[in-house]
Amino acid sequence: MKKIGLLGGTFDPPHIGHLIIADDVYHELGLDEVWFIPSQIPPHKNAASVSADKRLEMVEKATSGRDYFFVKGIELQRTGPSYTIDTIKQLKELYPDIDFYFIIGADMVEYLPQWQAIDELIHAIQFVGVKRPGFDLVTPYPVRLVDSLVVDISSSDVRSRIKTRRPVRYLLPESVDRYIREHKLYE
Numbered sequence: 603m604k605k606i607g608l609l610g611g612t613f614d615p616p617h618i619g620h621l622i623i624a625d626d627v628y629h630e631l632g633l634d635e636v637w638f639i640p641s642q643i644p645p646h647k648n649a650a651s652v653s654a655d656k657r658l659e660m661v662e663k664a665t666s667g668r669d670y671f672f673v674k675g676i677e678l679q680r681t682g683p684s685y686t687i688d689t690i691k692q693l694k695e696l697y698p699d700i701d702f703y704f705i706i707g708a709d710m711v712e713y714l715p716q717w718q719a720i721d722e723l724i725h726a727i728q729f730v731g732v733k734r735p736g737f738d739l740v741t742p743y744p745v746r747l748v749d750s751l752v753v754d755i756s757s758s759d760v761r762s763r764i765k766t767r768r769p770v771r772y773l774l775p776e777s778v779d780r781y782i783r784e785h786k787l788y789e
């Protein structure tokens with residue numbers, strides 16, 4: 603059975619923290635691939651500041667060159683909040699023979715009790731939690747913990763740095779940095 607990691611996110615913008623956790627979990631769990639899934643409308647936070655199409659394009663740029671990273675626009679075809687339960691049901695129907703592992707940072711692990719249909723979701727998918735500065739990796743749910751490199755980078759910090767003209771060059775893949783400058787995003 604193929605083992606696929608899923609990294610859902612707003613990716614507003616994608617940064618090297620996303621790539622590092624995806625790669626660490628890929629290696630630690632011996633996955634076949636990792637699929638990046640940009641959300642249309644994040645279920646629990648303010649709408650993204652950049653359109654879904656542009657976020658998708660940035661994720662494609664960020665992951666290009668890694669033959670086991672893929673981008674799936676599955677949530678961009680739905681309207682309304684991008685609940686993970688809906689995505690997982692869709693994926694399981696499309697790919698009944700794949701074992702999925704949903705990767706989340708410690709901030710999301712803490713927030714799991716508030717997720718849509720969490721009691722159903724927790725049985726439908728294996729969650730994989732990774733550390734994140736400022737959050738405890740403690741949860742009553744059966745989340746598999748992976749000791750990934752702790753990276754203190756967030757999309758909100760990247761956005762705020764761009765707005766205040768501080769450097770972001772080494773926080774993002776070069777192609778994403780260039781895309782942001784070309785399209786004058788987050789200024």
Ligand SMILES: Nc1ncnc2c1ncn2[C@@H]1O[C@H](COP(=O)(O)OP(=O)(O)OP(=O)(O)O)[C@@H](O)[C@H]1O
Pocket residue numbers: 610611612613614619620623705706707708709710732733734735752753754755756757758759
């Ligand atoms: N530096 C990081 N370390 C560990 N997990 C991370 C890191 N950055 C993002 N993640 C995880 O990746 C997933 C997608 O994150 P998202 O795209 O919302 O980025 P973010 O940096 O958390 O954004 P924002 O700062 O806007 O909230 C979430 O599960 C999040 O916890």
Ligand SMILES: O=C(O)c1ccc[n+]([C@@H]2O[C@H](COP(=O)([O-])O)[C@@H](O)[C@H]2O)c1
Pocket residue numbers: 609610611612613639641644645646647684685686687710716717718
């Ligand atoms: O389904 C939910 O209720 C739910 C609540 C919060 C977050 N999520 C998912 O968790 C992933 C990371 O979320 P975010 O907002 O940090 O980008 C993304 O795929 C979201 O759709 C899902």
